[in-house]
Amino acid sequence: MNGAAAALRALARSSAPALLWRTVLVACLVCGIGLLPWLSRTDPALTVLRARSADRDPDPETLRAIRDQLGLDDGPLTLLGRWLGGLLHGDAGTSWVSGGPVLPGLVPALGVSLLLMAGALAVAAATAAAVCARTLRLGARGRLADRRPGGTATAVLAALPEFLVASVLVSVIGVQLGWLPALGWYGPQWMVLPSLAVGLPAGAVLGRMLDDLLPGAFAEPWAVAAAARGVPPKSVAGQAVRRCVPGLLPNLALFVVGLTGGSVAVEQIFDIPGIGRLTLHAALSQDLPVLQSGTLALVLLAAAAGALARVAARLLIGPALRDGALQSLHRPRPPAPRTLPLLYAGLLVAVIGFGLPRDPIALDTLARLQAPTPEHPFGTDALGRDVLARISHGALTTLGTALAVSAAALVVGLLLGLLPRLSRPLVDTLSAVPPVLAGLLVTGITGSGSWTPAFAVAVVAWSPLAAHTSALLRQERATTHLTATRALGAGRWYLLVHELLPAVAPPVARHALLRLPGIALSLAALGFLGLGAQPPSPDWGLLLAENQPYAERAPWAVLFPAAVLALLGALAVTAAGGARLPRRRTRPSGPAGPPADRVAPAPPQRPGRPTAHLTSVSASPTEER
Template sequence: MIVLRRFAILLAATVTVGLLPILAGRDPALAVLRARLTDREPDQAALAAVRTELGLDAGPFGLLQRWIEGLVRADFGRSWVSGAPVGPELLRALQVSMSLAGFAALVAMLVALPLAVRGLSRTAAMLAALPEFLIAMVLLVVFAVKLGLLPTSGWDGVMHAVLPSIALGVPAGAVLGTVGHDAVRAASTEPWIATWQAAGYPRRLVMTAVLRRAASVVSGQLALIVAGLIGGAVAVEVVFALPGIGRMAVSGALAQDMPVVQGCVLVILLIGTVAGVLGTWGQRLLLGPAFAAGSMMASPTSTRPRSRLLPALALMIVGVAVAGLLRDPMAVDLTARLRPPSLEHPFGTDALGRDLLARVGHGALSTAVLALLVTAAALAIGLAWGLIFRGTAVVDVANALPPTIAALIVATVIGPGVLGAAVAVAAVLWAPLAAHARSLALEQRASPHLEASRAVGATGTWLLMRHVLPAVVPAVTRGAVVRLPGVALAVASLGFLGLGAQPPSPEWGMLLAEGMPYVERAPWVVLFPVAALATLGATAAGVAARIR
């Protein structure tokens, strides 16, 4: 039944991807001719010839048939721009992306291990808030350009993968470490531990069981993160000029080369589905018979002492926002280009002489508020799906699409813009939250104390309200809050790629993208946006620590 459900979802996704040229509501022939004939306006005869060549005049069923025939031949059709088969180029790009994702996953696990063991929540949040392309640029400038220790671009051996995998793996490891720490804390407070200790079981055996319980939660998240890395490395691939599948998809979208976009999206969906299946098998292997009925985790009841740091960080964000709102973020002064921080411009100026304090302050509203709304919507969907549905096929497919690829689909249907970017991020953010909620719910529903409660007549509603929800909602909410800075960056980064907010929007991610070319001569153009994201991350971690 599970296999049939996954097959049906993949079939529906394949049909949807095949009909993207129709769903776009625009004339693909016009885009193709403009790409081929940039020196003159296309006429009606040329448009008709292109429609016949591409099979666009055959209607939805004819277009879908042509798309499926390309899949059967494994060439994924022919590029609308170059006329070459998409399959060979797609295979080469996939090999690069899968290799990069493997190295990045190794880095993520190395970063996650100390964070999960020591519970450095604020450190994890700040690392998760660092944008991949900023880490990539810093690594490129320091280790490749200045020190000359590693290659600056291209893909030719392991040495070319070092810097890109670090840039991708550090933020992913921070998220994974937060999930792992929550899982370890929850497993270490289960009632069965006291029973085992009273029975005289060795401490090593008890700790092994705790780690096995925690690993059942982490395994599903690790599989989803690896799948997301394959298609979500667009910015890093651009910085290091890597011929990966994410960069190929965005290039195809910008060129209106629909067969390239279709092939990339479908392959990424398939990879995500396979990764989800492997994650589920990992949970089944770790939990054994308990997997089918649920499992055994109780929510930690301990709380952390209150800290004065959280109000200070929140006050800092509010102060910067208020100070920036009193200034004009759009005022251009070419005589004040790239000026360092001063009394007149506390955060300095950018390449157009615009006041950075004003832009960071206004960006707090457009970035943080929108990210908060997107995160809240994704949390609600993820909790509902994880608690109600047992299946993971839809979660696997949704999580397989990184925000960039999801935005390509949304922009194809409704056009680029802030709304499209928000929808794209929410459409993929709910999936890991749903997987996390499902794992915790499975582990809670078969715990020994719930079995005892059922035996004395406890109703399903009582068990849900008193045991399942308290064990699931706080942990998943913490995971959503920790992802808040990443959501803010994802929404803004889509604008940089032309799929979301457009210049001169003062969103923080766009400020980073605008400042990248000047990071060596004017580091403040990226320092203050990074500080804003890091502060937001630390605040999010503080809020997450109080959700018990």
Template sequence: MRKLTVGIGRAVAVGGLLAVTALLPWLTRTDPALTVLHARYGDAPTTPEQLAQVRDRLGLGEGPFTFFGQWVRGLAHGDLGTSWVTGADVASDVAGSFWVSVSLMAYAMVVAVGVAVAVWLPALRRGRPEARGGAVAGVLAALPEFLIASVLATLFAVRLGWFPAQGWASPASAVLPALALGIPAGAVLGRLGQDALPTVFAEPWVRTMRAGGMPRSRIARRAVRRMLPAVLPQAGLTVVGLTGAAAAVEAVFAIPGLGGTAVAAALDLDLPLLQGCLLVLLALGVAAAVTVGLVRRRLLGPALAAGALPGATRVSWRGASYAGWILGALLLGVIGWGLTRDPLQVDLAARLVAPSRAHPFGTDALGRDVLARLGHGALRTLLTAAVVCAVCFVAGVLLGLVRAAKGLTEVANALPAILAGLLVTGLFGAGQTGAAVAVAAVGWAPLAAHTAALAEAERGAGHLAAARALGAGRGHVLRRHVLPGVLPPVARHAALRLAPTTLALASLSFLGLGTQPPTPEWGRLLMENLPYAERAPWAVLAPAAALAVVGATVALTGRRTAQGRA
């Protein structure tokens, strides 16, 4: 019954998203015929007769639902249609992009696993319940993929010539983009595993194995096996995220991947190509979720059904380390300093000026003071990202506790934030509110998956069976037994996503869907100044360093100590 419910949820979510995609021209109030003509012929003048002919040829005259019905009928016969812009067969274009993206995803996952293991190693070597550190993982998780890609391309491809700068011609072409995608993803997985290890090391079997003289390496291997079920759902979502949300990295290296193809199709309103890309992304998301579920069942074994898993340990949170307080104070000081300066003053005579006494952080391409824009953009950037993270945390916990929402979680994760932004903008218009709604619409999915994994493991604990035998109701079990083991690690996961949320908002702003210029915003600072990174690196380093400091501060705030269950 449970599998049937999840399957129905997946089918409804996939069908609903594809149906909404068919409404994209009507939601965005954009004439698809005009967009298609501009995509084909640039800014050449068009006539009403040409627009009418294109509408008839695209089948838009009868409305979106007729168009969607025709697409579904074609899909039943294996036909994804033809591209509105190029006239090419959609199935062929999607298949080519799919294999490129899957190959890149595989390479990136190898990097991510390597980074995650490197983050886990200190705790595994100590073999103690207390897991310290995490600042490096916090910084790596906060670094933008497109910034890492640009730095790697400039250093190792352009200057040193060790790897190709663009294209997808050989395995060497995958090295730099795989590093750019895998490093932040591995840092997130490593931080989640590092949060789970203290609980594992506090379980009774660890003390028993130590008392029996088991080697520390063997205990570490078993601890990783016990910790993996809590991390695997996030790993499954990371697989899909690397495939569907790698548009920026693909653009840096000119890689014809699925993410970039989907975003380009959305911007051109090439609905057949967009729907084909989304269908493949969603199918990949479902396949990854099913695979993760099977592996988790294999790792947990019959203990889950028998209620023989150890219960969640009580976790104490100690105050931030001195390094965390120092970083936070420095960041606040810089923000306060920037607030005393004018962020909108344009001085074309001082374009891309290096840091000096007049401009401590230098100037941007319009001669505006980078320090001023960093300070004035802090409140808007951090407050909006914090609100989005809070909303995602609440939604993720609530939906993660509902087993029927599993299909919706998989679909939401497979949808890149940029595509969600295009859909939401049609309803709310371009602006900060629409961008925040778009990011929140997909940002809750990793938290929901994390919640579901932890809740499932906690429901399989033996003390829950004892509580039910004593007459405890569902509300009492949820409040006193399940949530204490779920909320702390998920809250920390939500805080860890502060920097990625900021960058997602920035991506939408860069496309004109979010914060509008000249309003200062950290992500916009990054993306506006990225083309000048080689000539004026300070304009990019300032917002990137601010995001890295935020990630490090979050990682250093609150060290976990597992104390065993009372």
């Protein structure tokens, strides 16, 4: 209890300036949503009329009545002021579409999403444990030299689209086998399939991130001593997990918010009345009171999850952070095997190259939903178009866009992660905005276009990388070797360039590679929901959306695009194992001197302080050494 109280007091002291910054960000987000109809240059009355009754004629008198009823002529600022004033009295306003109060519909939707999030977290935890099981077993027995980097099964789990997993579970387990209910939300049994669809990909990503940190924990002195004294392997493995969890807690908090409001496609497929679906429908119909209230609820959830993650981190390693008594988790990695990445890259290039000469929009009505043949190796879709051709041509835009967004997210995440006081409130706020809602906001402001999904995903894609950077940087600053190096006169710039970045950048780069399939899936999800490319574009998301209704009759039209996505995930995961900084060239030492890669250069002399040479301190085993 004393530790928890101390952690809360420390968090309160450090969060006072951030609270003002977070409040400003939330206000900007809510105001931006309130201005959405006017920014998109659409008539809110017409959108609300279509949402209420699509068959009603939008005559001027009807539109005028709606404007008078909603007070649209008063302007967006007046409407926003009324909504904010109502919040102070516990009133979130009245829905523009249903005419009922917002809170009675919002609270149950939030409760449903929280239940789905809890089930998905349980599935994600089990999946992450399965991913790390081999490393835990070998590390606890001191046999990490026998460890071989995996990735294929994990990549398949991480790269499978949630909406595709949901569709397969509904059609196979729910409909054909009848083992579990598929549609609706009426009890615990209805939670199983949606939790699997949402939790499996999230658990695969978290498992890979934990598996990346575990070797460094098992190489620390306490783990070596425990293994030498015969401590039970389960105890050693448990302590290793406890040592690595603080570096993952910020991303776990982001997963909590993403699983709550970001599983819109899953809620659509399973007909779940969650807050993600409610927010999506409100955004499509421009029901501003519901949209603003739902977004505010997600922002508050993100802030609470981030605060709990920081409290948990202080409880786990707070004293070591204060005393600078940690060891670096990021040690030299053995060269990763290049066979699997080359194999996956070769297969992906072969598939794309084989389909490029084919016409992706040529129609053949006599060959609709045709099974794979020599003429059409991947079959045809509902319009008789060659699936292989559409996959290949869609790869040029989908993969290129995903690579560009991933590179931009990595750079922005690293830069803002080095400034945690600035980026942490921004991360907590943006993490509450699902890519679907970001796509709707961007589409409303800039209009629909080929780069709209990319910009929408890029707005939120950097936040997990920034959170990861901040968490690792915080631990690296509390390591013993950095404390000694700082005491010997090293300045901030020297520590950043020569110690901190070499330790933090490689794991964050591997994290960015792990998220490459996820970014491609976010782009595909926006296309699946009709917010991306429009027909007849061969975009992968649009491809899956067009063929998903025919999954039972022509499964090849969905399975082959999903297989290519899984191949991309396998390539990203196996290539991530080799992400490291190049070795720095050092001047070879004399016969009696220490090895060159164990000598650190002297930092520049600072005014008023004696010069101290860093060769007296053994250089830390960071990624660059």
